Amino acid sequence: MNLQAPFQSPARAADPREARRQIREGLHTGHTAGLAPGYLQGNLVILPAEHALDFFRFCQRNPKPCPLVGVSDTGNPDLFTLGTDVDIRTDVPSYNIFRDGVLTESVPDIKALWGEDSVAFVIGCSFTFEQALVTDGIRLRHWDDDTTVSMYRTSIQTTPAGPFRGEMVVSMRPMTMANAIKAAAITARFPHAHGAPVHIGDPAQIGIADIAKPDFGDPTPIEDGEVPVFWACGVTPQRTVLEAKLPLVITHTPGHMLVTDIPGYEAGGG
Amino acid sequence: MNLQAPFQSPARAADPREARRQIREGLHTGHTAGLAPGYLQGNLVILPAEHALDFFRFCQRNPKPCPLVGVSDTGNPDLFTLGTDVDIRTDVPSYNIFRDGVLTESVPDIKALWGEDSVAFVIGCSFTFEQALVTDGIRLRHWDDDTTVSMYRTSIQTTPAGPFRGEMVVSMRPMTMANAIKAAAITARFPHAHGAPVHIGDPAQIGIADIAKPDFGDPTPIEDGEVPVFWACGVTPQRTVLEAKLPLVITHTPGHMLVTDIPGYEAGGG
Known part of the structure; x- marks a missing residue:
């Protein structure tokens, strides 16, 4: 994960909602290290619904590398279980687009790519x-x-x-x-x-x-x-998904995570 | 959960594989309390694949009432992540069959009901x-x-x-x-x-x-x-699934759980 991109943000937001607002409005385009300290950040994998059940199983069976913290409804970009007003199409600073397992581009939003059959998986990170x-x-x-x-x-x-x-x-x-x-x-x-x-x-x-x-x-x-x-x-999970060579997979760009409203310690609780 | 059914077993098996063998062969037909002490037992919910993704989400979003411990491949009755030679069609002492949300019968195996599109969810229990x-x-x-x-x-x-x-x-x-x-x-x-x-x-x-x-x-x-x-x-989760009034849902009969090979403490580990 390249965490060395220069900071491109008006200020490191302490509040996760403010961090997502800055990201959504294009004010913060860099990596998310240090943003909203103490709140859980997540890796992103977006797949078509036809593969979602198998990927869900993969995460359930491999919880150490793939600790699931949230899964969207099919076609609904509002990840309501992870925070207030989380739009997964715009609230990550940079997305990687993979076609047949090959990185084709990095983009600042995925409004044009999110579809009726898209399912977003958010996975906890270190x-x-x-x-x-x-x-x-x-x-x-x-x-x-x-x-x-x-x-x-x-x-x-x-x-x-x-x-x-x-x-x-x-x-x-x-x-x-x-x-x-x-x-x-x-x-x-x-x-x-x-x-x-x-x-x-x-x-x-x-x-x-x-x-x-x-x-x-x-x-x-x-x-x-x-x-x-x-x-x-x-x-x-990112490598696993890419090696399956699905026609279209969207992930966050390494280091550019989803900032959630979940306190870090809460996600670790019993 | 009615745990008061009389013991109907040659002996309380200490080993989970032996417990499942006795159940599969019809030698143990009662509840599973005290069977294979120290090994995780699970509640069972079997749904058609078309509802599996939503039920998976329901469990992910409500981990306290619905702690998932295993999910089958679609149509494959071998729950290989939960033990050696676990056949979910035969290895629970008694199954409840619900049609449109109504209990229609309790049966000792579901060989006739398990289908190509069946997905089994096993949920941890108290x-x-x-x-x-x-x-x-x-x-x-x-x-x-x-x-x-x-x-x-x-x-x-x-x-x-x-x-x-x-x-x-x-x-x-x-x-x-x-x-x-x-x-x-x-x-x-x-x-x-x-x-x-x-x-x-x-x-x-x-x-x-x-x-x-x-x-x-x-x-x-x-x-x-x-x-x-x-x-x-x-x-x-049982009530939730029944209230959704799906055409066919199979659960364990209360108290008659799946005995897994997973040590109880391991499932609680970090």
Whole structure:
């Protein structure tokens, strides 16, 4: 996820409704990191209804990489379960359009593409738990260095549903083992933001040959006394959907999420 | 839920695969309380595919009354995500058949009714968290008295999806406030078994006029020093589906659940 696009916003809105208004009116076109802190942000996948039931199953069967936080009615762009006046056609700063699995363009709204049979899925993302880790005193190297988190393909297989299948993609954050244990306990409280780690330590055990060479994002040096900690990553459902090569799939542009009205902690509650 | 049917089983199987084998072969026809202790049991709702996407949404939007633990592929009776060799046509001791919202019969298998377009939804139930409460020393009056838990219609509205809507049904267990606080913390760890309570104390606040007159189940006396503790109840999705008056809906017969291979604690994990 490229989080390094320059800020293009009058000011980082603290209120999620104000953030969406700025996005909708074209006043905020950059990434959403730091917008409406404490509110859940989500990844977006829009599919035609004929594939929605299988994708719903895929998310239900793979909750760590695909923690569903909201699903639209068919053809209705109002995601009323995620906030007041959320129009999924306009309220994400940038959308990626994929045809037959190939990225054809990035656009600032999808008014022309949303149809009667469109279904929008919003999936929790790691912003939520990263905020909790930093609040609890665990430093994140990619925050300190302003890089994109390291992501890797693994040998962990997802549970398939219809055309959706494939390996899990994970993100990696290096830290001391003491912090890894603490981070496991903290993130377990956020099942809607990928939950507890899927692995700590030896990358080879989950099929990662070279930790210095991530498949996505930037490399992250692992310093003496640190272990790599791996979490299921929201890139998993995106890759899965693209590899199914559907005629039309719409996602958010990486880093440009939907800002919801849901407090981050609420989504993790019991 | 009528849990008072006599045991009709050669022995209470401790292993979930053995429990399902006995059920499949007609050796166990009674309720499933106490079968395969420690393994998650589930409520069952089977719908035609045309209504499956809306019911999936209803469950996603109302996770406390409708905690989904598994969903079949369309037309495939093998619920492979819930265990080894689970055949949803035969592995529940008794099924209720509803036509246009009316119970027409209870049958020991649904081989003749399962079709190419059938989709089975399995929803977590309170057995899981009740075991945890009792293990942690909280006595449950309906266990001690061998009655059915008290259930009530409330003024709490579910979030609708397509034809599925209506009020939440809750179950009630009386206990001291000290135990209620402990029970809230314990059940919060079981989001797949209705999670934390939806209310503690004054029944009128959730629209219950007379706590002595449950809408379903048996009355449960509240003794001096006790408060009523309310949890979202799996009767909610059943009532919702029946009130939609679909031509054919199949559920488990109350108390006669699907026994899965999922350890109870795992389903509650992060």
